[in-house]
Amino acid sequence: MDVTPLGVRIGELARRVGVAPETLRAWERRYGVLRPARTHGGYRVYGLDDELRARRMRELIDGGWAAGEAASAVTAQASAAAWPGDRPERVRDEAAGEMLRALLRFDAAAGNVAFDRVLAARTLDGALRDVVLPVLREVGDGWERGDVSVGQEHFASELLTGRLRGLAREWGGGLGPHAVLACPAGERHDLGLLCCGLALHRRGWRITYLGADTPAAALEAAVAAVDPARVVIGAVQEAPLREAEDGLGALAGRVQVAVGGHGAVPELAERIGALRLEGDAVAGAVALTRAAER
Amino acid sequence: MDVTPLGVRIGELARRVGVAPETLRAWERRYGVLRPARTHGGYRVYGLDDELRARRMRELIDGGWAAGEAASAVTAQASAAAWPGDRPERVRDEAAGEMLRALLRFDAAAGNVAFDRVLAARTLDGALRDVVLPVLREVGDGWERGDVSVGQEHFASELLTGRLRGLAREWGGGLGPHAVLACPAGERHDLGLLCCGLALHRRGWRITYLGADTPAAALEAAVAAVDPARVVIGAVQEAPLREAEDGLGALAGRVQVAVGGHGAVPELAERIGALRLEGDAVAGAVALTRAAER
């Protein structure tokens, strides 16, 4: 996020972003959101990051934010991003690597210690995004490559499930909209969905969790009982989701459905009539929350 | 049945139930059927149970009952258990009934409270033997009978899994003998095995848990890695265990194997060369521990 060689002057930036040059100057003077370089003659020269910040400012303000609040949000985010994570890239890998090694040698004690440490040193989002989900991915990939035995995979997912479940207590309560989470019948990997549920709960959602391998009828019953604002389907594989296509399509007529995971290919999502969540579980939670804010 | 935080005032309740506010006040004064709380200023605040009672009153009166008779019927019914009496009461424990009702109505908060209460009031063995396992059995049976939807069954087992996993943390360490726990490939109900693991851990065992649907190869890998004193196989159904017979038989040559659950019929256990655990999960843990003491 350092200096980026864009190099536009104020008029051009104003045109691109869609605000008056005076406004840009005011934002700079009042909140310090923009940090243009100067030409020899004193003209402002903006970089790419300036453009991004200005754009974000405008989006937020259009979305009803007050300029001052938008500014502090934008600068906070910028400084957070400029401080890459908690420490350089390697810590991330290190924590994930430690956990991975422990799990692969069936060492529950070390795995738990690693989990505790990760959770103590990061936000929940960060822990999920940078450690738990990568570890899961690595275990899955290793299993496909044959580097990881089924036993290791089972042990790892059992331990992580247990720990994540501990964080999931009380997630049925709260004030926000209600979401029902499930994997389609035949899909047995629900750890990603579990992570998504945790990230959703941190954003205020109330979670009703049906978990892996949930037949369409089960989902219907739960939806009828709790009347959620959203149903979130997690699909690592494509086949089970395809099997469930009809049932989910019918459901999508009555309640908003979202699908995420590797198996949720765009074409399938569209046929079901569901919002497709891109990226990892945390990104999915972010997207859902943003969609619900309107 | 607890007081439920509904919180409507007399006008709203009157509208909902379909009687005049004066009538509600009269019912309260004359028969004591309603027990509203009061605001600081003296306003009545009704709970969910009040609404249910008032509704029943109105139904009875519409059906020709005299108000006084209706009232005594309603209060009598309220003090008795509200669970439909026509089903075979296998779950006669009050705590188990409370938990069951909460789970069947997708009420995570109440389910958790019930779980906490059960655990606070009993030993772990007692909680598993007298509440958790019976509830699981009842849910399973109800599902077979068609009284319990798949959704309810999923929700119940997810919630209980989560809570039991919470108790199971750190069960991999210590000084006792080591046990590896798994269900055969194709067997997806591992809650009984989880309970057995908890009861074992309480008795000093170190647990390595592979969980549901574990292929023979996975089990082999784990056994090779941790060299346990016992392998415990949980089988609710018979077919998966029968499928796994050969692999388990081979394993039984190198390590002591035990099989438990409905699917573990004596003939199969014998052919595998495994100790057969009779009775429920807790009884199985007792038997295993006794066998290990010698």
Add this chain to the structure above:
Amino acid sequence: MDVTPLGVRIGELARRVGVAPETLRAWERRYGVLRPARTHGGYRVYGLDDELRARRMRELIDGGWAAGEAASAVTAQASAAAWPGDRPERVRDEAAGEMLRALLRFDAAAGNVAFDRVLAARTLDGALRDVVLPVLREVGDGWERGDVSVGQEHFASELLTGRLRGLAREWGGGLGPHAVLACPAGERHDLGLLCCGLALHRRGWRITYLGADTPAAALEAAVAAVDPARVVIGAVQEAPLREAEDGLGALAGRVQVAVGGHGAVPELAERIGALRLEGDAVAGAVALTRAAER
């Protein structure tokens, strides 16, 4: 739940939720449901949780609830569902702080919730090491400084004793080695010892707990009865341990004795002929277990 820096002002929030700004202000003033931050100039700045609360208020009111009742329901639920923050690093202190505050204001409900939450999110070792023991230490120090009254100290230790005892149930059985735990006569603080016992039990030990203020004769009798592999003495103060020196020294000839706690100074431990446990209760359990593994 208190996390997200939403940052809208009252007009925008009013528009989003569908309520007049005056009403939002009234809700804040009268019921305290909303807790906006303020700009330098005094403008209200609302967070995501505020929006959720306001939304829920409106839903309830639309559903016929009286505003005051809706407010108390919303705040109650919000405090129940509030998950300790999103902040890294501090999470530890955060959980301990929450528990400490609850205990110091004699709030048993909040204290229990905090305890449950801590236990759900961590391993037992982690909960004891990072939360329970620090809280105990803080209470003790505060009492010495005069910041904490005797009543507060009593309340805190009673509540924690009760909860820890709940975890200690059934810890006498199993397959592991046996340990007898006691404080010397005159020593009345046994919470540390209790924690040590829990950590030991998690490692497979069978515990026989004699608790605070145990005369030498009682200890002798217990040792004679159960023939333990270890006797663990917890001493916060030095004087009682010194008093018991002779008796313990004699005992140390027949059974391995370990002493831990502030009062267990090296010189005393040596004269008694006991292993001295350094560090906190969990570290002591680790050391004992390691010693027993050989």
Add this chain to the structure above:
DNA sequence: ATAGGTTTTGTCAAGCTTTTGTACAT
């Protein structure tokens, strides 16, 4: 069922301050 009194709660008003986009003079 009515009467007479109280509580609750959304809304308004007045007077003043803050915020923020834009305009203007240098």
Add this chain to the structure above:
DNA sequence: ATGTACAAAAGCTTGACAAAACCTAT
């Protein structure tokens, strides 16, 4: 380009009001 100024829009606080809802007692 800069700094100052300005004015509209949005907010703040205090206090009050009035309709609706609720209370008790007759």
